[in-house]
Amino acid sequence: MSIKVGILGYGNLGKGIECAIKQNDDMELVAVFTRRDPSTVTIQTEGVTVANVSDVKDYADKIDVMILCGGSATDLPEQTPEYAKLFNVVDSFDTHARIPEHFANVDKAAKDANKVAIISVGWDPGLFSLARIYGNAILPEGKDYTFWGKGVSQGHSDAIRRVEGVKDAKQYTIPVDEALDAVRSGSNPELTTRQKHTRECFVVLEDGADASKVEEEIKNMPNYFADYDTTVHFISEEELKANHSGIPHGGFVIRTGKTGWDSQNNNIIEYSLKLDSNPEFTTSVLIAYARAAYRLSKEGDKGCKSVFDIAPAYLSPKSGEELRKELL
Amino acid sequence: MSIKVGILGYGNLGKGIECAIKQNDDMELVAVFTRRDPSTVTIQTEGVTVANVSDVKDYADKIDVMILCGGSATDLPEQTPEYAKLFNVVDSFDTHARIPEHFANVDKAAKDANKVAIISVGWDPGLFSLARIYGNAILPEGKDYTFWGKGVSQGHSDAIRRVEGVKDAKQYTIPVDEALDAVRSGSNPELTTRQKHTRECFVVLEDGADASKVEEEIKNMPNYFADYDTTVHFISEEELKANHSGIPHGGFVIRTGKTGWDSQNNNIIEYSLKLDSNPEFTTSVLIAYARAAYRLSKEGDKGCKSVFDIAPAYLSPKSGEELRKELL
Numbered sequence: 001m002s003i004k005v006g007i008l009g010y011g012n013l014g015k016g017i018e019c020a021i022k023q024n025d026d027m028e029l030v031a032v033f034t035r036r037d038p039s040t041v042t043i044q045t046e047g048v049t050v051a052n053v054s055d056v057k058d059y060a061d062k063i064d065v066m067i068l069c070g071g072s073a074t075d076l077p078e079q080t081p082e083y084a085k086l087f088n089v090v091d092s093f094d095t096h097a098r099i100p101e102h103f104a105n106v107d108k109a110a111k112d113a114n115k116v117a118i119i120s121v122g123w124d125p126g127l128f129s130l131a132r133i134y135g136n137a138i139l140p141e142g143k144d145y146t147f148w149g150k151g152v153s154q155g156h157s158d159a160i161r162r163v164e165g166v167k168d169a170k171q172y173t174i175p176v177d178e179a180l181d182a183v184r185s186g187s188n189p190e191l192t193t194r195q196k197h198t199r200e201c202f203v204v205l206e207d208g209a210d211a212s213k214v215e216e217e218i219k220n221m222p223n224y225f226a227d228y229d230t231t232v233h234f235i236s237e238e239e240l241k242a243n244h245s246g247i248p249h250g251g252f253v254i255r256t257g258k259t260g261w262d263s264q265n266n267n268i269i270e271y272s273l274k275l276d277s278n279p280e281f282t283t284s285v286l287i288a289y290a291r292a293a294y295r296l297s298k299e300g301d302k303g304c305k306s307v308f309d310i311a312p313a314y315l316s317p318k319s320g321e322e323l324r325k326e327l328l
Numbered sequence: 329m330s331i332k333v334g335i336l337g338y339g340n341l342g343k344g345i346e347c348a349i350k351q352n353d354d355m356e357l358v359a360v361f362t363r364r365d366p367s368t369v370t371i372q373t374e375g376v377t378v379a380n381v382s383d384v385k386d387y388a389d390k391i392d393v394m395i396l397c398g399g400s401a402t403d404l405p406e407q408t409p410e411y412a413k414l415f416n417v418v419d420s421f422d423t424h425a426r427i428p429e430h431f432a433n434v435d436k437a438a439k440d441a442n443k444v445a446i447i448s449v450g451w452d453p454g455l456f457s458l459a460r461i462y463g464n465a466i467l468p469e470g471k472d473y474t475f476w477g478k479g480v481s482q483g484h485s486d487a488i489r490r491v492e493g494v495k496d497a498k499q500y501t502i503p504v505d506e507a508l509d510a511v512r513s514g515s516n517p518e519l520t521t522r523q524k525h526t527r528e529c530f531v532v533l534e535d536g537a538d539a540s541k542v543e544e545e546i547k548n549m550p551n552y553f554a555d556y557d558t559t560v561h562f563i564s565e566e567e568l569k570a571n572h573s574g575i576p577h578g579g580f581v582i583r584t585g586k587t588g589w590d591s592q593n594n595n596i597i598e599y600s601l602k603l604d605s606n607p608e609f610t611t612s613v614l615i616a617y618a619r620a621a622y623r624l625s626k627e628g629d630k631g632c633k634s635v636f637d638i639a640p641a642y643l644s645p646k647s648g649e650e651l652r653k654e655l656l
Contacts, residue, residue, distance in 0.1 A: 016587070018589070019587060019588055019589045020587070022589070023468050023469050023587075023591075024468055044589055096656070099652050099653070099656055100649065100652055100653055103652055120656055125656045127462065127466075127597075129655055129656045130462070130640060132655045133640045133641070133643070133644055133651060133655050134455065134458070134640060134643065136644060136655060137616040137619075137640075137643035137644045137645075138455075138609075138612045138613050138616050138643075139612060140351050140352055141351050184602075259344070259347060259348070259351075259604075259605055259608035259609060259612055260347055260605060260608055261346070261347045261350070261372055263351075265603075265604035265605040265608055266604045267601070267602070267603045267604060267605070267608075267609050267612075268601070268602040268603075269455075269599075269600075269601055270598075270599070270600045270601075270602075271597075271598070271599050271600075272597075272598045272600075273595070273596070273597055273598075274512075274595070274596040274598075275593075275595045275596075276587075276593035276594045276595060277587055277588060277593040277595070280587035280588055280593055280595075281466075281587060281595050284466045284467060284585075284587055284595075285466050288465040288466050291465075306651075306652055306656055307640070307656075308639065308640050308641040308648070308651050308652070308655075308656065309639050309641055309648070310639055311636065311637050311638055311639045312458060312461045312462060312465075312635070312636050313461070313636040313637055315461070315462065315465035315466075316461055316464060316465045316636075317465075320636070320637070321428065323461060323634075323636050324427050324428055324431055324634055324636070325427070325428055327457055327460045327461050327464060327636075328424070328427055328448055328453045328457045328634055328635075328636065
């Protein structure tokens with residue numbers, strides 16, 4: 001019997017979930033829920049319902065896990081506690097500073113409703129968090145480094161698009177090789193924001209816009225660019241579309257730490273991702289945790305969890321025997 | 329209140345456990361057990377008992393977790409089931425092919441005695457197994473690659489030492505850069521044993537031994553060297569001691585996999601270790617899982633587990649709130 005999955009929100013993440021379900025034989029897509037008029041939304045999976053989110057209550061008994069594909073700024077803080085009253089849920093809430101508050105809200109709703117909710121699933125937070133917790137537990141005398149990229153930052157691309165004279169833009173976050181090498185050498189460097197990442201911008205100007213003015217405004221934008229070495233390339237709309245329409249990303253989590261009676265030995269743990277598609281990979285992680293949410297719920301568990309609370313075996317469709325034989 | 333730890337076996341692993349306990353404030357070393365005459369064994373921690381293994385029963389109420397530091401060939405298959413009758417135990421059993429049988433034996437003993445046993449803890453099996461299970465669960469349409477090194481293989485060094493005319497030797501397993509690069513390119517290469525690793529040997533000859541005969545014998549040794557490109561260097565005993573007395577190791581687990589409706593996107597997950605001290609790092613992992621064994625036992629759990637069965641939060645001394653705030 002397959003795990004019945006619902007998708008709430010059909011943007012990049014919702015579409016990614018659809019692809020991930022196709023790769024997992026124990027999963028079945030039951031319905032996609034949208035705030036739009038369902039008749040205007042075409043999905044890729046044949047024979048699956050697109051419904052308006054206002055009808056979601058009708059599906060309470062038909063869906064084992066609802067995957068919430070909204071944004072972290074305004075959608076998920078409301079949606080995850082709300083839908084945890086009806087479904088086991090998984091979300092990708094990624095506003096690090098607000099995770100404790102979000103966890104508490106979701107935990108209360110899920111416990112009251114006897115549901116399992118897993119929040120902040122994806123790669124950061126998510127797999128990178130796992131690299132950090134394992135690294136910290138194993139090398140307590142050590143130091144953490146997280147680098148992002150090379151990849152497209154949606155937030156930074158949006159910030160550029162808000163600059164007057166900009167028609168469209170893509171921004172890449174790039175880790176600095178020298179900084180990565182310094183960390184890998186085990187020298188435990190202290191690195192500034194500027195030393196860790198550079199930012200590269202590909203910008204399409206509006207007709208008649210002043211390129212040097214736009215470039216200055218981007219480079220001096222506080223929070224987004226002022227603390228970084230930023231390069232700005234002006235390109236045509238065709239070139240942007242041809243060469244910069246993908247959504248790649250990735251990054252590195254490195255834990256360096258000492259062992260030995262006199263802390264005389266260096267050890268380096270490195271975890272890295274290189275992703276052609278950030279949303280598709282994120283949703284591949286969400287689907288694995290949807291499997292865990294389903295199983296934990298079947299076992300009678302309830303409440304809010306993060307990736308820290310889930311034993312890895314729950315993520316795999318294989319049995320304990322198979323896992324020990326094939327992957328241990 | 330600290331977790332009371334016992335060490336059974338005082339070789340490289342036992343010594344590593346001692347160092348790891350020193351780095352973890354919630355751990356306390358209670359006693360070291362040896363098959364030797366305890367008066368001949370000097371340990372580094374002041375004020376801690378060294379006892380003969382025949383007296384281990386007297387410590388059943390004084391130790392929360394016993395860490396078994398014997399070898400996988402003959403010690404652990406007997407020791408882990410035996411001591412799981414008295415203690416929560418953790419071992420580093422690493423004979424992959426015999427894990428299912430070992431798990432079953434330990435599970436029965438631990439369940440009968442209401443104890444928790446965690447087997448096959450370390451980095452392979454252990455952290456590399458975790459990289460494999462997470463990678464497989466997240467990218468089901470993909471391929472696994474495991475590379476070892478650069479590092480000292482104890483088994484291969486021992487094999488060289490058994491060759492007639494060899495006084496001492498160290499063998500390094502080295503992953504081939506071209507193979508690593510091919511895997512990282514996402515091309516999913518099929519790699520032979522010879523293409524993945526080379527073997528480099530540093531050999532001290534007995535007086536009057538025939539170097540070319542020794543070299544031939546090493547290079548043609550079935551299972552150990554015949555399937556690899558092997559280089560043999562003859563060096564002096566002083567040079568071996570000066571430059572090859574460390575026990576470094578490491579390796580790479582790479583999962584490459586496709587995402588997207590038409591499997592059109594490539595994604596690469598890479599986990600790697602670079603260790604100055606293989607036994608000290610291994611025991612740092614063992615100590616983190618000893619913490620988990622203790623906590624699971626406190627919760628009333630019992631039976632045999634592997635790293636697949638342990639939620640990451642159990643490994644860290646931090647609370648759930650701290651973990652979510654600091655590491656998620």
